[in-house]
Amino acid sequence: MLRDSHGIELRIAKITDAGEIDFNSLEQQFADGKVKLLAVTHMSNVLGTYTPAERLAKFAHERGAKILLDGSQAVVHRAVDVQTLDADFYVFSGHKLYGPTGIGVLYGKPEILDAMPPFMGGGDMIASVSYQKSTWAKPPQRFEAGTPAILETIGLGAAIDYVQNIGFSAIAAHERALTDHAIATLSQIEGLQILGTAQDRGGVISFTMQNAHAHDIATLLDRQGIAIRAGHHCAEPLMGRLGVTSTARASFALYTTAAEIDALATGLTRVKQILT
C-alpha cells in the first residue's frame, strides 16, 4: 500500500531454515545506505520465533534507519520495554491482549511524533484554527482526531491491568513450559512436522502432517473440542518460503494447560488415522 501511495521501495530480508532473521541477508539489503525504516515482527505468528529486537534496533540505528516493531504477538507473552529495546515505533492490537477489538496502540519516540504531521483531521487534534492558518495539538492528541473509542480504551486498560497483575514473568514461564511440553509431545507423532526451530520461541507451533490438508486437520480436531487455526495465517509469502500452501497451528496462552496439550496430541493421532 505504501508502495502505491508513496512510491517506497520494499526490500525483503530472508529468514534462515530455522525461522530466524538472516542477518547476512539483512546486511545486503542495507548495503547501499538507502534504507529508511526496518519494519519487523517482534514475534512470528506462524513460527513462534522471537526476533532479537534490541540487536535489530541497534543494527538499524547504526545504519541511519528507524525501526518499527510489530508486537501484536509479543506483548501478549512477555514483558516489553520499548526504551530498553530502543524501538522508534512499536505497535500492537487490543484483541490479542485479551482486550477489546477495534483498538490498537502505536508507540513512537516523542521527538519523531513531534516532527510528524497529522494524518487525519477532526476534533481535539488542533491547537488553534483560523482562516489563515491552523496549528496542531502536541502528540498524542495530534493523531487522535475525533471522538475516541472510549469503551475500547477503558477495556484495553483493564486488559493490560489483568495481564500485569498476573505478571509477565509468570506468564512467560508458564508458556515456556507448555511450549517445551508441546514440542516434545507433538514430535512423537510420526509424520507430524513442526515448522521452525528458532532458539528463542514462544507458544505458537505450526505443523503439517503428511498429505493431510490443514483445514481437514482443524475440522477433525474441532469435532473433538480442540480449536486450532489452519490456513496461511495472513503470511502467504512465508508459506512460499516454507514450501507449503497452509499449515495447522496450535497456540498457547496463559490459560492453556498441559492436559490440553496432551488432548491435542491424542486428537491428532485420531486425525492421522482418518486422514492419512
Add this chain to the structure above:
Amino acid sequence: MSDTAELYQSLIMDRTRHPRHAGKPAAYDAEAEGDNPMCGDRVHIYLNRENTAVHHISRGCAIMTASADLMADAVAGLTAQEIAARKAAFEAMVTTGAPNPDLGDLNALAGVSEYRSRIRCATLPWSALAQALEDEKNV
C-alpha cells in the same frame, strides 16, 4: 468418538485419495478455475460437451477434492439447465445439512453444513463448473 470421523467417511476419503475424474483430458470444450483466497485451495475444471464429461485437477482439502470428484459423477450426461438445478440443490443441501434423496452420493457432504467456513470447500468445484458452462455458452 465415532462422531469425529462422520464428515470424513470412507466415500469422501476414497474420492480424495483415489479420484475417478482427476487430470486434464485430451480434449475439452471449456475450462474454468475456482480458487479460495482464504485458504489457497484451487480446482481446475475441464468440461467436455459430449456426454457432459467433467474432469478436475484439485489442489486442496479432502472436502474440496471429494466434492469435485463426486460432482463429476453427478453431472455426467446432464444438460446445462439440469446442472444448474443440481447445483442449487447441492448448495441448499450443504448449507442446511438436510439430505436430498435426488443427490445420491453427494449427500456424503451434508456434514459440512456444521462448519460455515468449510461450505465453500464443497461448493467451489460447482462454482467453477458453472463458470466453465457460462464460458462455453458464449463461445
